[in-house]
Amino acid sequence: MNYETQLLGDSAMVMGEDDTRRSRKRLMIGGGIAIALVAVAAWISMRGAEPAAAPPPAAQVPVVTVTSPGQSTVARTVSATGSLAARVDMPVGVAGEGGMVTRVLVQPGDWVRAGQVLATVERSVQTEQVRSLAAQVEVARADAKLAQAQLDRAKALVGRGFISAADIDQRTATRDQAEARVRVAAAQLAEQRARTGRLDIRAPAAGLVLTRTVEPGQIVQAGSGVLFRMAKDGEMEMQAQVAEADLATLRPGNGATVTPIGSQARFAGRVWQVSPVVDPQARLGIARIAVPYNPAIRPGGFASATITSGSGSAPLLPESAVQSDAKGSYVYIVNGKGQVERRDVTVGQVSDAGVAVTSGITGTEKIVTSAGAFLAPGQKVKPEPLKAG
Incomplete structure (x- = not known):
């Protein structure tokens, strides 16, 4: 009995110690939870004291530069x-009968006056012909002088009856024929001199020699083609x-x-x-x-x-304001709502002053001058006027 009683006593002591440990454990857990709650409450109170965070920013509205060019006087060019x-291109060839070229007096790039000799042709035969015809002229003049003297003597004797009127007529006719032969001989001499002169190849007018296709010793004639170009x-x-x-x-x-x-x-x-x-x-x-x-x-x-x-009037835009795609050229304008609109245009003269627009705008619109490639129709923008200069 005593042994059982002692065993029961020991069991009671062990159970008492276990209960004590559980109680301590519960107190520690409860204390930890209380500390955690206090910390959370303190953190919440501190967050409540801070200012509220700002809402996320709205999408930025891009700023674009715009211009209203009006109408400018623009030169129309082609x-x-x-x-x-x-x-006036002047081909120069052989005007006379031709022959062997003896001298070429000019080079391409030379300036010449009207009638200046460009080249000469050998003329020994023509010179002798001129001399022969000159001698014939002298013979004809001598014959005419003799015929005139005979007519004068006959007129002096007609009053005495030694010469009849028929003789006077005959001598007059002889004198006239002699004078006509003088004129014929002189004309033949002038013709030959002209032919000889045409052996020289001359400039038809003042100007600049462009090309030369003839050399000394070359045989030329009327069909030789162009020798010089001026x-x-x-x-x-x-x-x-x-x-x-x-x-x-x-x-x-x-x-x-x-x-x-x-x-x-x-x-x-x-x-x-x-x-x-x-x-x-x-x-x-x-x-x-x-x-x-x-x-x-x-x-x-x-x-x-x-x-x-x-010349004419047209809006004049910077080149950066005009865009182009498969549909053609266009610009962006800003409407009354601050939105971008596409406007198709026809481009005229392009110069250092800018691009002339012949149709599509009047020049009174607010036209985007740059960054048009990054915009889309209907997009909201903030227009800013283009600064002068």
Whole structure:
């Protein structure tokens, strides 16, 4: 009995110790939870004291520069290309009967006056013919002088009855025939001298020698072709090929600027002739632009030209304001609601001053001058006027 009683006592003590441990554990857990609650409450109170966070920012409205260009006076121009040539191209060949060339007196690039000798042809035979005809003239004059003397003596004797009136008529006719032979001989001499003079190859007018295709010792004749080519007075021109539609806007007197290919130099010229016909295949016509002589203007070369065909009024925009895509050229304008709208336009002359717009806008709109490629129709923007200068 005692053993069982002791066993029960020990069991009671163990159970008492277990209860004590559980109670302590519960107190520790409860204390931890209380501390955590206090900490959470303190954190919430501190967060409540801080200012409320700002709401997320709204989408930024882009600022764009706009301009209202109005109307400007814009020169209407036509661009063209073509070849350079002498304004009056003079081919020079053999005018006489020809022969062997003895001297060539000029070179390409030389300036010559009208009638100046360019080359000479051997003339020994022609010189002797001139001498022979000159002698015949002297014989004819002597015969005419003798016939006149005989007529004078006959007239002195007619009053005495020694000479009849018929003799006077005969002697008068003889004198007239002798004088006619003098004129014939003189004409033949002048003709031969002219033929001999034509052996010299001369400049038909003052100008610039462009080419030479003859050398001393060469045999030339009337069918030998062109020996020299000249530009009359050195005047040059550009034969600009112009589209059919543009050709109708050109008139003689229109100003032009000619730029030879390969040169940075520009030459002022003037349209002096507009072709009355159009090539039926290429649909192009020729506008001939006169330009003054300059070593950079070489006949046969190629050049570009800008021809001023008139002037008119049109809005003038910066190049950055005009966009283009598969549908054509367009600009963006800002409407009354501050939204971007696309407006299709027709572009005219492009110059250093800007792009002339011939249709699509009036110039009173608020036109976006830059960043148009990053905008979309209907997009909200903040317009800012373009600063002058």
